[in-house]
Amino acid sequence: MTTSNQPSVLKFGGTSVKNIARIQHVAEIVKQRLPAGPLIVVLSAMGDTTDYLIKLARQCAPTPDKRELDSLLSTGEQISIALLSIVLRSMDIRAKSFTAYQVGIFTETVFNKARIIDLKTEALQEALKDNDVLIVAGFQGITRSGEITTLGRGGSDTTAVALAAAMNAQVCDIFTDVDGIYTADPNAIPKARLLSTISYEEVLEMARLGAQVIHPRAVELGRQYGVKLRVRNTFKPEHPGTTIHGGKDLEIYRTVSGVAVDKDQARVAIMDVPDQPGVAAKIMRALADKNIVTDMIMQAVHPSLGLNNVTFTVHETDVEESVSVLRDLKTQLRAGEVLADADIAKVSLIGAGMVGQPGIAAKFFEILGEAGINIKMIATSEMKLTCVVSRDDAQRAAKLIHDGFELDKV
Ligand code: ADP
Ligand code: ASP
Ligand code: MG
Numbered sequence: 051m052t053t054s055n056q057p058s059v060l061k062f063g064g065t066s067v068k069n070i071a072r073i074q075h076v077a078e079i080v081k082q083r084l085p086a087g088p089l090i091v092v093l094s095a096m097g098d099t100t101d102y103l104i105k106l107a108r109q110c111a112p113t114p115d116k117r118e119l120d121s122l123l124s125t126g127e128q129i130s131i132a133l134l135s136i137v138l139r140s141m142d143i144r145a146k147s148f149t150a151y152q153v154g155i156f157t158e159t160v161f162n163k164a165r166i167i168d169l170k171t172e173a174l175q176e177a178l179k180d181n182d183v184l185i186v187a188g189f190q191g192i193t194r195s196g197e198i199t200t201l202g203r204g205g206s207d208t209t210a211v212a213l214a215a216a217m218n219a220q221v222c223d224i225f226t227d228v229d230g231i232y233t234a235d236p237n238a239i240p241k242a243r244l245l246s247t248i249s250y251e252e253v254l255e256m257a258r259l260g261a262q263v264i265h266p267r268a269v270e271l272g273r274q275y276g277v278k279l280r281v282r283n284t285f286k287p288e289h290p291g292t293t294i295h296g297g298k299d300l301e302i303y304r305t306v307s308g309v310a311v312d313k314d315q316a317r318v319a320i321m322d323v324p325d326q327p328g329v330a331a332k333i334m335r336a337l338a339d340k341n342i343v344t345d346m347i348m349q350a351v352h353p354s355l356g357l358n359n360v361t362f363t364v365h366e367t368d369v370e371e372s373v374s375v376l377r378d379l380k381t382q383l384r385a386g387e388v389l390a391d392a393d394i395a396k397v398s399l400i401g402a403g404m405v406g407q408p409g410i411a412a413k414f415f416e417i418l419g420e421a422g423i424n425i426k427m428i429a430t431s432e433m434k435l436t437c438v439v440s441r442d443d444a445q446r447a448a449k450l451i452h453d454g455f456e457l458d459k460v
Contacts, residue, residue, distance in 0.1 A: 053085060053086060053087055054086065054087040054220060055087060055088070056087060056218060056219065056220045057087060057088040057089060057090050057178065057184075057217055057219050057220070058083065058086065058087060058088075058089055058090070058219055058220045058221050058222075058223070059089075059090045059091075059092065059210050059211075059213050059214040059217070059219045059221070059222040059223070060079070060080070060083065060089060060090075060091050060092070060210075060222075060223050060225060061091070061092040061093070061094075061188065061206060061207060061209075061210035061222070061223065061224045061225060062076050062091070062092075062093050062094065062225045062284060063094045063206065063224075063225065063226045063227065063284075064094040064095055064096065064097050064098065064099070064100070065097065065226070065227040065284075066094075066225055066226065066227065066284035067093055067094065067095075067096050067097075067130045067133075067134070068096055068097035069096070069097070070133070070137075072284075073096075073130070073133050073134050073137055074137055075284070075285075076091075076093075076134060076225075076284065077134060077137045077138050077141060077143075079225070079284070079287045080134075080138065080143070080183055081138075081141065081143060082287070084143070084182055084183070086220075087220065088178050088181075088182050088183070088184075089182065089183045089184070090174065090183075090184050090185075090186060090213055090214075090217060090219065091134065091183060091184070091185045091186070092185075092186050092187075092188045092206055092209050092210040092213060093127060093130040093131050093134060093185065093186075093187065093188055093206070094126075094127065094130065094188050094189065094206040095126025095127050095129065095130055095189070096126070096129060096130050096133075099126040099129070100123055100126050100189075100203070103122050103123050103125070103126060104119075104123070106122070107119050107122055113370070116161035116162050117161050117197065119161065119162060120161045120162060120190075120197075120198050120199050120200045121198050123189070123190075123200050124149075124150075124187070124189070124190040124198050124200060126189075127149075127187035127188050127189050127190055127206070128149055128187055130187075131147040131148070131149075131185045131186065131187045132147050134147070134185050135147040135185050138183055138185075143182060143183055144180065144181045144182045144183065145181060145182070145183040145184070145185060146177055146181045146183075146184055146185070147184075147185040147186075147187075148173070148174070148177070148184060148185065148186045148187065149187050149190065150186075150187055150190040150191045150192055150198075150209075151192050151196075151198075152173060153169070153170065153173055153174060153186055153213075154168075154169065154170030154172070154173060154192075155169050155170075155190070155191045155192065155209065155212070156168040156169070156170075156191065156192060156193065156194060157191035157192065157193060157199045157201070158193070158199075159193045159194075159195070159197060159199070160199065160341050161197075161199055161200075162199075162200060162202065163200075163201065163202040163341070164191055164193075164199035164200065164201055164202075165201070165267065166191060166201070166208065166209075166212050166271075169212050169213065169216040171216050171217055174186075174213075174217065175217075186209065186213060187209075188205065188206025188207075188208075188209040188210065189201055189205045189206045189209060190209075201265075201267065202265070202267070204262060204264075204265040205265055205267070206265075207224055207264050207265035207267075207268035208265050208267040208268040208271065210222055210224060210268065211268040211269075211271045211272045211275075211277055211279065212268075212271055214272075214275075214277045214279075215271055215272075215274075215275035215277050219277070220278070221278045221279075221280065222272070222277050222278065222279050222280070223280050223281075223282050223291075224264060224268075224279070224280065224281045224282065225282050225283070225284040225287075226263065226281065226282070226283065226284065227283070227284065227285070228263065228283060229244050229282075229283045229286065229289055229291060229292075230244050230245065230246075230280075230281045230282060230283070230289075230290075230291035230292030231244075231245050231248055231253060231256070231261075231263055231264070231281050231292040231294075231308075232244050232245065232263075232308070233245065233307065233308045233309065233452065233457040233458070233460055234308055234309040234310070234311075234448060234452050234457065235261065235262070235263075235310075235311065238311070238445055238448070238449075239309070239448065239449055239452050241452065241453075241458040242452065242457070242458070243457065243458050243459075243460060244292065245292050245307065245308075245460070246290070246292060246293070247292065247293050247294075247295055248292060248294055248295070248307060249294070249295055249296070249402055250269060250272065250273035250294055250295070250296055251273075251402055251433060252307045252308070252400055252401065252402050252433065253269050253294050254266060254269045254270060254273065255310075255398070255400045255433050255434045256307075256308050256310050256400050257269050259310040259312055259396060259398040259400065259434065259436060260310045260311050260312025260313070260314070260396060260398070261308070261310040263281060264281060269294070272294065273296065276296065278293075279293075279294040280292065280293050280294070281294070303403075304401060304402070304403055304460050305401050305403035305404060305407060305410075306399055306400065306401035306403070306404060306410075306455050306457065306460070307400055307401045307402065307457075307460065308399075308400045308401070308457065309397070309398065309399055309400070309448045309451050309452045309455075309457065310396075310397075310398045310400060310448075311395055311396070311397055311398075311444050311445065311448045312395060312396040312398075313395040313441055313444060314365055314366045314367075315363050315364070315365065315366060315394055315395060315396050315438070316363065316364055316365075316366045316368075316369040316390060316391060316392040316394060317361060317362075317363050317390070317391045317392075317394050317426065317427065317438060318361070318362060318363070318364055318369065318372045318373060318376065318388070318389070318390050318391075319359055319360065319361040319362075319388070319389045319390075320333065320359070320360050320376045320379075320380070320383075320385050320386070320387075320388050320389075321359045321385065321386035321387045321388075321389065322355075322357045322358075322359065322385055322386030322387075323357065323358045323359070323360055323383055323385040323386075324356065324357060324358075324383065324384055324385070325351065325353075325356045325357060325358050329358075329360075329383060330347075330349065330360060332379065332382075332383065333360055333376070333379065333383075334347070336375050336376075336378070336379055337364075337372060337375055340371055340375055342364055342368045342371060342372055342375070343364065343365065343368070344362040344363070344364055344372075345362065345363045345364070345429075346361075346362055346363045346396075346427050346429045346436065346438065347360070347361075347362040348360070348361045348362065348427060349361075357386075361427070363394070363396070363427070363438065366392055369390050369392055372390070373388055373390050376388040393440055393441050393442075394426060394438050394439070394440065394441055395438070395439060395440070395441045395443075395444035396436050396437070396438055396444075397436070397437050397438075397439055397444055397447045397448050397451065398434050398435065398436040398437075399414060399434065399435045399451055399455065400433060400434050401433060401434075402433055404432070404433060404434070404435070405432045405433065410435060411430065411435055413454065413455070414435055414437070414451060414454075415437075417447075417450050417451055417454040418437065418439070418447055418450070418451075421446065421447070421450055423439055423440075423443045423446070423447050423450075424439065424440070424443075425437045425438070425439060426438040426439060426440070
């Protein structure tokens, strides 16, 4: 093991710090890594703490105030970082915990899904003078005016990669409860195969399309700043896991790399919108002003009537707000009904080698067709093919696609 003054970043997710025994296990991993140089450890909240806190808030109000929700959710990570620091200090390891406020992790003023806009390194650099391990709370941020924000579910990965970029870390290891990135969720598709390497581009598509293993924003930051990123198993710390590489210049070595399922989606539609320039812009602007991210935007035209139906997908948590935005616009646009369908899921096939390959879409649709699975929406791009299907069909569809494209043999 070579020693360096450059820190490494290690991030441990909720299952890895679920109880004190697991926090002690994380402390052992930290101890073993210390001879190679200083460490910045980023933690999630213990186990299902974040879910539990959301549940409590919803018992107080069905749609909790977003600012107060972030104040509540950020407490989860504060507990785990302090506990790990207490364990490490009891082992005579010089460790110190930091909240986002104490580090200076600044975000935009968007509650529940803020993006990091600036990360100060001074406090951490100073603390590294007399500490070997700095433990930073994942998922949380502060705004310039001192408000507490969170980065969206799974956002601790993003804290880790942002810190790795800002601190010029040797490596950023995302420790989780599986061996690395697989061709599909190994807990849903046991035949899924572990990928020893994968490109940033492919992981980004997988993450955006529902593969929970890493937060999409973490992958974006990693790619932008050239962070050496690995996904590894906390319970097998000697296993190399998956290394994410800048694959742009590499020869395409796999046509398809994975299948992802996103069940947290919903479909929203506004019917009978006049077929005139500027109408789609008004709809999308109104949604964007509320920070609602839309995807799979489609327009079905009825030329004889001069009317369109505009349909798109949003994250499930944005459905109510999307519907209310569209209902407000309805009279102004002289449009028809606003509809929402939360009983959907996206099933996607991802691969850097898919571009220009004839027959992939045909095969995908044949597999679903033969299984009697109805396709509600379709979207394609260079590296992905996504279908919206009923939520109940999603896992079966993913398994059939995984089998049909022989992803267990990649
Ligand atoms: P953590 O709490 O460590 O952040 P997550 O639950 O957020 O862990 O992510 C790990 C989980 O991601 C795995 O347990 C697995 O079920 C799921 N997952 C989904 N798709 C994939 C994939 N392609 N490869 C690996 N894991 C995946
Ligand atoms: N604790 C947060 C969540 O459950 C953040 C994370 O785990 O990455 O979403
Ligand atoms: Mg996670």
